[in-house]
Amino acid sequence: MGSLVDLVQALSFCRDLSGVMAVVRMAARALSGADGVTFVLREGELCHYADENAIGPLWKGRRFPLATCISGWVMLNRQPAVIPDIYQDDRIPHDAYRPTFVKSLVMVPVRAEEPVAAIGAYWATTRHPRAEEVAMLQAVAHSTAVALTNVQLYESLRAALAESQARAEEAERANRAKSVFLAAISHDLRQPLQTMRLYHNMLSERAANGRAAANTAGGAVAVPSPANGLANALDRKLIAGMGEALSAGEELLRALLDVSVLDAGTVAVNRQRFGLEATLAGLVSAIRGDAEKAGVDIRLRPGAKVGPRAALEEADTDPVLLKCVLRNLLTNAVRYTGRGGRVLVSTRRREGAMLVQVWDTGIGIPKDQLDTVFDDFVQLGNPERDRTKGLGLGLGIVRRMARLLGVTVTVRSVPGRGSVFSVLVPAVAAVGSDDAVTTPSDGLLTFPRDSQRPAHRESDPRTILAVEDDALQRMALGAIIESWGYRVITASGSDE
Incomplete structure (x- = not known):
């Protein structure tokens, strides 16, 4: 990587920390002409020597307290350190450097206002780094700061996207579960509602027949007593109220079933x-x-x-x-x-x-x-x-x-x-x-209109077979057919 422009371009494609460090360790050494470069991350009160590119081993992978190393000093003080002779500077832990080739160094902070890392350039000879070398290293640090910010934004965006997708999938699962639940409950509610509708119509018919019989007994017009009149009026009111409640339940059931089936995606055009x-x-x-x-x-x-x-x-x-x-x-x-x-x-x-x-x-x-x-x-x-x-x-x-x-x-x-x-x-x-x-x-069983209902038969040898798998509906269906004057046999299925 021959120029700062190449470095900036390469960093713009980085999407994680390891990619940034890989680019920086190569570019910083090439641009500064140093014998070794290290990339140090701040981890709370520790300096983590995360990566390096050098003629000899340094401290890759090791962690030191901020107060005991020059990278820590740079980050705490938010300014570069230029050291021509490390053994003449009290900020350097000499014993830690003796096993290495380092004689001179420049260390610069990454993100000067709130350092999150430091980049160090080392030389194997005692020398005074030129101003151009320091400036170049600082430019590398500035570009690295921008790249790290971009990485953080990218990771935040990716995490937000993953969370959004997870929530969308959870919502979709919940929606499917709701649709399955509505379909199941709608199906299970059909049978008792249909049965209640049959019994309601039987009660309505019996009340109407009883009223007609009371009014025309033996061809003579009967005069109902006030008590019977009140009772009949109350019966009719109760039966009418039951019919309205059933109609409301049937209407809600039909609507919920329509919604659940459409949301479940099972309707074919x-x-x-x-x-x-x-x-x-x-x-x-x-x-x-x-x-x-x-x-x-x-x-x-x-x-x-x-x-x-x-x-x-x-x-x-x-x-x-x-x-x-x-x-x-x-x-x-x-x-x-x-x-x-x-x-x-x-x-x-x-x-x-x-x-x-x-x-x-x-x-x-x-x-x-x-x-x-x-x-x-x-x-x-x-x-x-x-x-x-x-x-x-x-x-x-x-x-x-x-x-x-x-x-x-x-x-x-x-x-x-x-x-x-x-x-x-x-x-x-x-x-x-x-x-x-x-x-x-x-799908909801509705009682036949008067024009469709069979005439009541006092005596008829014919028998009707009613097949219905739901026990409640089978019983109600048998009762209503008998009320029409037919004999009835009920069965739950073809085998029976």
Whole structure:
């Protein structure tokens, strides 16, 4: 290494202390013309002769008290020491130097304001080091100080990065564990909730039948007693309350299961072509009942038709996941639109895509909260956590599913006037009919509607076999089928 510039360049590539010392021991000797160079580190109250390059052995690997050696004096006093004859200087421990070749030396501190090391140059003859030699050695020390600072910063950065990666991995493990836990608990809660739903519907039906029987005994209108009337009213109130509690539990269970499955990364995207407008019509029709109860007018405005085949344009994505996204947006719009408000669903064609927009005249979203509404359990205007206003998971599920589908969901809003959520759905020209997609069940067993329920049979020779692996549900399922007037045989599996 022929120049100070070469030294600085070489030190700039060093990433650890051993690399710095290796560069310095070679460069310092070459630049100073000395017969030997040593690199001394300060370790508390000790001098550690960590490295050397010399014509003979010095003290590599040994440690001495700061007060007993010249390197310690240099670091304590924060100034160089120039000694033409070591045996004429009281700062030198003569006995320690006699086994060596050293007769003259220059020792300079590394980082003068707060020395952390010292560099020494030694000669085998008694001589007075020139000012240029001392200056050169001091320049080496300055460059070394910068290199050591860089090493410390690099090591701190590497340690911080390692800690950050460890924390990220820990967070990822915790997130996976949370998802596994939620999936397990959601699965385990399904069975008792489904069983309770069956028993609740049986109680509701019995209460309704009992009330009808009491009112029409033998074709004559009966006059119930006040006590019976109060009891029946209380029964109906209790059964209704149980139904509301079950509905809340089922809603939370479905949301938690959706979140856990999406976070666990086990949902596969099943890309298909399907009629988007027909799908939207089905969703609007399905949610219209809830909207009417809330006093909200909900309508669908299809996209403009241009040309004979414009209406046959199809979506090209996963129909089940997209329906979940749109259903959550529609439910959210109805929930946050007050009585007398409106929700409009519209479609517009874009190049290679269909823009689906859900407009509402609800409470709106402040500008600084447009991003946070997609976070889990975030609800605007619901500090009391009223369950009738939702769980705060709908838009979080929307964000997860949109990412999985690779579609864009955006929101614009004016507080007090309403919001519009937009979904850009990939679309292609249709090659067949524009049929609505059928979405599979969400897995929760729901009681049949009145129009689907079998008529009660007083006497019927037919027997129904009910197969259900969960004991609680098997018992409840058998009981409800018997209440319809059928004989029932229950089994836990095909072998049984």
